[in-house]
Amino acid sequence: xxxxxxxxxxxxxxxxxxxxxxxxxxxxxxxxxxxxxxxxxxxxxxxxxxxxxxxxxxxxxxxxxxxxxxxxxxxxxxxxxxxxxxxxxxxxxxxxxxxxxxxxxxxxxxxxxxxxxxxxxxxxxxxxxxxxxxxxxxxxxxxxxxxxxxxxxxxxxxxxxxxxxxxxxxxxxxxxxxxxxxxxxxxxxxxxxxxxxxxxxxxxxxxxxxxxxxxxxxxxxxxxxxxxxxxxxxxxxxxxxxxxxxxxxxxxxxxxxxxxxxxxxxxxxxxxxxxxxxxxxxxxxxxxxxxxxxxxxxxxxxxxxxxxxxxxxxxxxxxxxxxxxxxxxxxxxxxxxxxxxxxxxxxxxxxxxxxxxxxxxxxxxxxxxxxxxxxxxxxxxxxxxxxxxxxxxxxxxxxxxxxxxxxxxxxxxxxxxxxxxxxxxxxxxxxxxxxxxxxxxxxxxxxxxxxxxxxxxxxxxxxxxxxxxxxxxxxxxxxxxxxxxxxxxxxxxxxxxxxxxxxxxxxxxxxxxx
Numbered sequence: 001x002x003x004x005x006x007x008x009x010x011x012x013x014x015x016x017x018x019x020x021x022x023x024x025x026x027x028x029x030x031x032x033x034x035x036x037x038x039x040x041x042x043x044x045x046x047x048x049x050x051x052x053x054x055x056x057x058x059x060x061x062x063x064x065x066x067x068x069x070x071x072x073x074x075x076x077x078x079x080x081x082x083x084x085x086x087x088x089x090x091x092x093x094x095x096x097x098x099x100x101x102x103x104x105x106x107x108x109x110x111x112x113x114x115x116x117x118x119x120x121x122x123x124x125x126x127x128x129x130x131x132x133x134x135x136x137x138x139x140x141x142x143x144x145x146x147x148x149x150x151x152x153x154x155x156x157x158x159x160x161x162x163x164x165x166x167x168x169x170x171x172x173x174x175x176x177x178x179x180x181x182x183x184x185x186x187x188x189x190x191x192x193x194x195x196x197x198x199x200x201x202x203x204x205x206x207x208x209x210x211x212x213x214x215x216x217x218x219x220x221x222x223x224x225x226x227x228x229x230x231x232x233x234x235x236x237x238x239x240x241x242x243x244x245x246x247x248x249x250x251x252x253x254x255x256x257x258x259x260x261x262x263x264x265x266x267x268x269x270x271x272x273x274x275x276x277x278x279x280x281x282x283x284x285x286x287x288x289x290x291x292x293x294x295x296x297x298x299x300x301x302x303x304x305x306x307x308x309x310x311x312x313x314x315x316x317x318x319x320x321x322x323x324x325x326x327x328x329x330x331x332x333x334x335x336x337x338x339x340x341x342x343x344x345x346x347x348x349x350x351x352x353x354x355x356x357x358x359x360x361x362x363x364x365x366x367x368x369x370x371x372x373x374x375x376x377x378x379x380x381x382x383x384x385x386x387x388x389x390x391x392x393x394x395x396x397x398x399x400x401x402x403x404x405x406x407x408x409x410x411x412x413x414x415x416x417x418x419x420x421x422x423x424x425x426x427x428x429x430x431x432x433x434x435x436x437x438x439x440x441x442x443x444x445x446x447x448x449x450x451x452x453x454x455x456x457x458x459x460x461x462x463x464x465x466x467x468x469x470x471x472x473x474x475x476x477x478x479x480x481x482x483x484x485x486x487x488x489x490x491x492x493x494x495x496x497x498x499x500x501x502x503x504x505x506x507x508x509x510x511x512x513x514x
Contacts, residue, residue: 039127042137048124049141052148053212055117056399057281061295062089063305064109066155067397067461068328069093071373074463075478076334076454078367080327082309086366087327096483100493100510107492110159115166117152121145123169136200143197147214147222150193154226157186158465161491162507162514165189179503180514187230194223204256207273212282217243217255221278221400228408229469233416240409243278248406248425249432257402263437264346266401267375269382269394279399288387299392303378306459308351310363318359321349322378322390326365328459333478335371338455342437347458349374373459403433403456411449420444 038044059065071077072094079094081087092098093106102108124145128138156163162180167189170178201216224239245253252258258275265271273280289297307324330338330348338344352370354360364370376395384392398404406429413419413426420426421444430449431441433456442448453466467473474486493510506512 039131042131042133045124045128045131045133045138045141048120048127049144052117052120052124052145055113055120056148056151057283057397058113058116059295059297059301060109060113061293062104062109063087063294063301064089064106065301066110066113068302068305069106069110070461070464071328071459074467075476075482076331076458076463077328078331078369080329080367081325081365083366086325087305090327094482096485096489098493100499100506101496103495103497107159108495108497110155110492111495111498114152114156114159118149118156118166119169121149121152122167125149126169139200140202143200144214146193147197147201147219150190150197150226151222153186153190153193154222154229157183157190158229158468159492160494160507161509162494162505164504176502180505187226190226191223194219194226203254211273212280214279215255217253217257218279218400221405224405224408225400228412231415233412236412237409237416237418240405240412243405244402244409244429248429249435257405259402259406259432259436261436263343266398267346267395269396272396276402277398278401278405281397281399283394283396285382285384285387285392285394287392288384289391290388291391294391297388297391299384299387300376300395300397301391302373302376302397303382303393303395304390306349306373306376307378308349308360308362308372309365310361311351312361313359314361315359318354319349319377320380322380322383323362324372324378324390326363326368326372328373329367329369330371330373330458331478332369334454334458335369337451338458341455342439343455343458345374347374347455348372349377375459398460403436404453404462406430406433407449407453407456410444411446414444414446414449 039048068090072079072090079087079090084091089105098105098107125142128141131138161183163186164178165181165186166178197219198216201214201219203216205211205213205215220239220242224236224243227236227239243253243255243257245251245257249259252275256275257278260266260274260276266274266276283300284298287298289299294301304322304324305327307321309324309326311321311323335348338347349372350370351360351362351372355362355370378393382393382395383389410426410429418424418426424444426444430444430452433452434441450470454463457463467476467479468490473479473484473490488509491507491509494504494506498504499506505514507514
């Protein structure tokens with residue numbers, strides 16, 4: 001679903017709030033198609049829907065992604081790279097030196113990515129109603145767009161807290177007068193969009209032809225996560241029951257979700273859309289992405305970012321890593337936790353051990369620990385056959401997968417006062433995740449769940465959000481040593497460019513009135 005299209009929706013030139021959207025749209029001045037002339041048939045409607053999906057896996061021109069921002073902000077990763085200024089936007093996130101005045105950088109990227117997605121969804125929803133096409137298919141398209149709008153707003157409210165609620169394309173005369181609403185209002189709209197979508201979403205989709213499109217299972221999983229952030233455990237448990245099924249770890253749910261037997265197989269390129277995948281971001285090796293438009297490649301940028309720099313195999317037993325940029329190395333704090341866990345080998349590219357044993361050499365670059373992200377490391381066996389090889393790896397990313405849902409439900413069961421002893425559902429959920437990797441059962445405690453989430457989801461962009469959701473970020477020793485300021489940096493500052501000449505106001509955590 002991440003096919004680039006030459007669809008040009010009319011953008012409002014010079015607007016502060018959404019003006020930066022246009023750099024993410026492929027504009028051909030000689031073949032411009034105005035919004036008023038588009039959406040004439042089903043094919044064009046599908047192209048419009050595709051443009052909304054495209055923002056889910058958007059990657060910024062400065063090598064920024066939601067995943068790598070979340071990774072380096074956490075206690076599991078350093079920014080790494082060649083030196084202290086390499087990919088400076090990630091360095092500023094990792095060291096908590098970013099400010100609202102930065103015109104680019106992580107916060108600006110996250111704001112633009114989110115509101116571009118919202119904008120495209122709103123344009124689509126405005127025009128799809130007049131398209132002459134099959135009514136059932138139209139209803140499905142509308143449901144997909146509403147779910148995606150909810151997805152973008154969920155990120156935006158978690159990252160910035162005080163944001164505008166925009167539900168239709170904004171007239172140029174009104175853009176500077178838009179104001180923010182309370183977070184509860186955003187959450188109410190998110191839940192409404194997700195509930196509205198349920199009646200028209202398919203339960204499943206054929207992976208070969210529609211892999212990556214959202215389904216009813218995605219809707220319930222996302223809604224469960226939303227309720228978890230609101231600490232509404234009762235409603236969360238209702239959603240989890242549908243996603244996780246009646247016998248966690250033993251049989252598939254009604255949507256076909258089931259843990260796959262081998263943890264390491266989750267990141268093999270021939271295992272896309274497996275039974276554990278709920279919401280998957282699709283990447284490919286055929287877009288011919290190049291250095292002139294890094295953000296436009298359809299390949300996964302994480303693969304080159306996290307690979308060891310100047311990688312040199314000395315023996316045939318060496319992994320076939322592509323020499324990368326040494327980004328997002330694991331901290332010693334995380335390595336000490338994962339070292340003896342069964343997920344170690346599938347999670348960590350242990351270049352320290354490989355070098356010690358004379359199997360490889362590599363450059364000990366900035367903040368090197370010798371431990372990189374194995375899950376996404378670029379390999380010669382998976383790189384593109386054409387185009388800029390470094391930019392075209394077809395390794396997919398999980399936005400939501402079943403093990404994440406199992407652990408969240410176990411947490412919700414515990415938090416709501418449900419049964420957690422041996423034989424309980426919470427116990428089955430937590431220990432199904434552990435049994436899959438050959439780890440023995442443990443008691444259902446919040447500390448055990450936190451540890452399990454950290455080990456299971458390492459490198460997947462979940463850790464920082466978990467620390468914030470639990471209220472642990474402000475007391476985490478590693479985060480504090482990196483520069484995190486409690487009661488401030490649990491959210492990002494609204495970029496200054498969005499405050500200039502508008503009624504948008506900064507959050508009080510960052511010195512504003514809201």
